[in-house]
Each structure stands twice: as structure tokens, then as C-alpha cells.
């Protein structure tokens with residue numbers, strides 16, 4: 001497709017998103033559509049992982065895995081994630 005730029009164009013906007021404060025960022029559950037700040041989500045702490053569930057429907061919103069020095073985040077349960085502007 002013509003007119004596109006490469007992923008480096010995302011450095012600015014995504015660096016803000018991925019440096020977000022989870023206590024103030026809001027998210028929409030892809031399962032039930034509930035929108036809430038992540039601080040309201042239910043977090044289940046496991047060895048090397050955090051399972052984040054929707055406080056309205058209990059669906060998994062995100063999974064944070066800590067693998068050695070790396071952190072992997074599965075955002076599959078989110079419709080979107082929004083930082084405060």
C-alpha cells in the first residue's frame with residue numbers, strides 16, 4: 001500500500017502509551033464492553049505472571065508474563081487501552 005511509513009513512526013505515540021500509569025489508564029473489555037480504569041480490574045498474582053480480569057464480567061483483560069529479564073503483555077482481552085491526555 002502506497003503512502004505508508006514504517007513502524008518507527010509509532011515511537012512517539014506508543015512510548016507514551018507503554019509508559020502509562022496503570023492506576024489512571026482506562027480500558028474497554030472486549031468481552032462485555034465495560035470501560036473502567038485499570039485500577040478497578042481484578043489482578044491475580046501467580047509466579048512470574050499477573051492475570052488481569054474485568055471487574056464486570058470476569059473475562060481476562062490482559063496477562064503480564066515475566067520471563068527472565070523480559071516482560072510480555074497479552075492484551076487480547078482489551079478492545080482498547082487509553083491513557084489520560
Ligand SMILES: [Zn+2]
Pocket residue numbers: 029030031032033034054055056057058059
Ligand atoms: Zn468485561
